Amino acid sequence: MTDSLLEGFERALADLCADDAVRRSESSADDAAARQWSAIDALGYTDALVPAELDGAGLSLADAFPLFLAAGRSGLSHPFAETAIARAMLAKAGRRSEGECIAIAPCSGATQITCRNVPGAALAELVLTVWRGEWLLLPVVAATHVPGIYRPHASASLQWQSADAAIFRFSDGEPDILALCNAAHAAxxxxxxxxxxxxxxxxxxxxxxxxxxxxxxxxxxxxxxxxxxxxxxxxxxxxxxxxxxxxxxxxxxxxxxxxxxxxxxxxxxxxxxxxxxxxxxxxxxxxxxxxxxxxxxxxxxxxxxxxxxxxxxxxxxxxxxxxxxxxxxxxxxxxxxx
Missing domain, CATH: 1.20.140.10 (Butyryl-CoA Dehydrogenase, subunit A, domain 3)
Structure with missing residues (x-):
């Protein structure tokens, strides 16, 4: 990650993630969160981990770490690091990004799929999880919502009735979902x-x-x-x-x-x-x-x-x-x- 790329990202975040903008994005008053994410995604940094041959920047996780750190420092409400990682996984599996914000979360449940207390889930469009050995990309609108404990308008616990709600599935035994979350959350x-x-x-x-x-x-x-x-x-x-x-x-x-x-x-x-x-x-x-x-x-x-x-x-x-x-x-x- 060169200094010029990081500085450009930080300058954009300073404008888009002012304190008042963050408060609006974490309220349910209007579409501030959607507009904020659209502006963030337009910068192109969300495709940092996508391979270059698939129209991404082809950076490694180590290269992208300063971006994740800057997003946390700016107060960006959306799951930026998770989106970047999820897009790389989905690109490898053959699904191109459509600009969505994607949360990553482990799930539980024998028949229903439950993801508890997912940071930024209320602001995301999709959730990537692994269930019964298969990765599922699930739409947030299809889930039952329970507001998050710490950020009730930004985070949520979600539940889907079955895996049939998934809009995309793939198998990839390499990533550990908890390791992905731990690395993203720590940054x-x-x-x-x-x-x-x-x-x-x-x-x-x-x-x-x-x-x-x-x-x-x-x-x-x-x-x-x-x-x-x-x-x-x-x-x-x-x-x-x-x-x-x-x-x-x-x-x-x-x-x-x-x-x-x-x-x-x-x-x-x-x-x-x-x-x-x-x-x-x-x-x-x-x-x-x-x-x-x-x-x-x-x-x-x-x-x-x-x-x-x-x-x-x-x-x-x-x-x-x-x-x-x-x-x-x-x-x-x-x-x-x-």
Whole structure:
């Protein structure tokens, strides 16, 4: 990802994802969300992972990571990273994009297909899931909706009566759907934490108490340093989670990225609201737009418990097989090759 391409995307996001625009897109007042997505999709970045021979940019997941980070940092309400990954998978399977916004989510159910608490599902047109070993592309309008917990007008739990609702099906045993979600969510969370940190730094430099900015108080500086450390580690972990030559992330790296992002997200949100005080929960301040997403991403797809269990089982399996210590596991299984 060259600097010029990333800068162009960030400039467009700055115009399209101003705080008021994000609030409108997450309300049910008008068609603001659809118009916002149409403008985002027209930029062409949503086809970043689609192979060049299929009219895409042909980038790898590692190359596209700065785009996912920028989308999370800007406050884009739609599932941008998921759409980019889904379009690459669908292009490989023979389906060309028609400009749709696509969420990716695991499902459950023996006869009915249920996707719970899908980030951005109320703003998406399609959901890509895997059911009984087959990938299904399901239209959101054909599902029963239950509003999301954290963003009731943007996210939703969806249920389809059967797989007959799918408008496209294909078989692809390579991607792990939870790994796809973990990599995408970790990148979005890392970007959101960068934005929360920037907002907090600006606030403590502007807010006056006892005749000076509260950012000059040592206690506040300590809290901000912890927040910066957590946000930076989440960005580093998310980059590792997206370290792949194609569009399919490594499940262990993606789990490590999501776990670190979840742990960091909880602390970043808590510190940000502590620093802002009561004003942090008001609608006038955009802080809540980002902290709600951090908590939402923490609760969906690969949860902290799932990711920690996956990594723990892998550590014990390696230790039993070779006697290697946990440091060797991190070095051999999680580190990105040069």
């Amino acid at each position: 979005g969370m890392a970007g959101a934490m960068q934005r929360v940190l920037a907002m907090s730094v600006t606030y403590v430099n502007d807010r006056q108490q006892f005749g000076r900015a509260i950012g000059q108080f040592q206690a506040v500086q300590q809290e901000l340093s912890v927040m910066a450390e957590q946000a930076s580690s989440a960005v580093f972990a998310a980059r590792i989670g997206c370290a792949a030559d194609g569009y399919v992330p490594d499940p262990l790296r993606a789990a490590a990225a999501k776990l670190r992002a979840c742990e960091a997200g909880q602390r970043v949100a808590a510190i940000a609201h502590a620093v802002h005080g009561a004003i942090g929960i008001t609608e006038e301040l955009a802080l809540g737009l980002f902290t709600r997403r951090l908590h939402e991403w923490r609760s969906v797809a690969g949860s902290e418990t799932y990711c920690a269990t996956l990594l723990g089982e892998a550590v014990f399996a390696q230790d039993a097989a070779s006697g290697h210590a946990i440091l060797d596991f991190a070095r051999t299984q999680l580190a990105v090759p040069a």
